[in-house]
Amino acid sequence: MIEFLDFGSSLKPSLRLGKIMLEWGIGLRAQHFREWLAIDSRPLFEVLSENYIYQKGGPALDFLDxxxxxxxxxxxxxxxxxxxxDPIDHQYLxxxxxxxxxxxxxxxxxxxxxxxxxxxxxYDLLPLPYTRAELKRVAERIDDVQNFLGQAISLENISAYVQFAQSRMSEIEFLLSSIAKSP
Incomplete structure (x- = not known):
């Protein structure tokens, strides 16, 4: 059973991303498929891309539809x-x-x-060195991906357990700079 917590107006996290207002959401998990279908009004929800992009059909895609x-x-x-x-995987895109x-x-x-x-x-999310050269390279890759997809993408930081010795900026500086360098 899925339960939704009502935090009232005192706690309502939100983020504006272009024309999209993100308030809160729930990750879609297969074990909750039937409960999701029974709910008339659903919040914004996350679909894990890799769970579906390699499927050619079947019950999971039918449910997703x-x-x-x-x-x-x-x-x-x-x-x-x-x-x-490695080059950006355009087949994946x-x-x-x-x-x-x-x-x-x-x-x-x-x-x-x-x-x-x-x-x-x-099968892990590994950190990057936070350098100007890496920033330039990543910004070019972001542009490539966004041009291929025809829309802006959102990138989130990772929980990094190590940092490269050659890093010359903080994680937040790197993240903010990658945003500034992408259209």
């Missing part, structure tokens, strides 16, 4: 590898764009990190 009809989903992924050294169109997601987000190198998937 039902659930997102007339609702406000957004896509959140872990596979963009925006900080990776094509699948992501197809899913975005299919469910009419207003927002696509991922992590500002690297997760793959030399074609090897780490």
């Amino acid at each position: 039902q659930l997102t009809s007339g609702r406000r989903p957004f896509l959140h992924g872990i596979g963009l590898n925006i900080g990776g050294l 094509g699948k992501l764009k197809s899913l975005q169109i299919r469910i009419r997601a207003e927002l696509i987000s991922d992590h500002l990190c690297f997760s793959r190198g030399q074609g090897i998937e780490t």
Whole structure:
């Protein structure tokens, strides 16, 4: 059973991202499919991109179609590898764009990190060195992704357990600068 907490007007976190006002949301999990369908009014909710972009059909996609009809989903992924050294995976982006169109997601987000190198998937969100050179490289990759998708993306920071010795700025400086350098 899914329960929604009403925090009243005293606690209402919100963020304006372009034309989208994000107030609060819930992550969509498969074990709650039936409960989600029973709820008439649903909040903004997160759909994990990688759970659906490689599927060619089946019950999970059928459910997703039902659930997102007339609702406000957004896509959140872990596979963009925006900080990776490998070329941007345009095949992945094509699948992501197809899913975005299919469910009419207003927002696509991922992590500002690297997760793959030399074609090897780490299955982890790894930090970047916070340098001007890295910032320039990442900004170019963000532009490439946004141009391919035809829309702005949202990137969130990661819980970094280590920091590169060559980092010359803080994480927040790096994040803010990557925003400033992207259209």
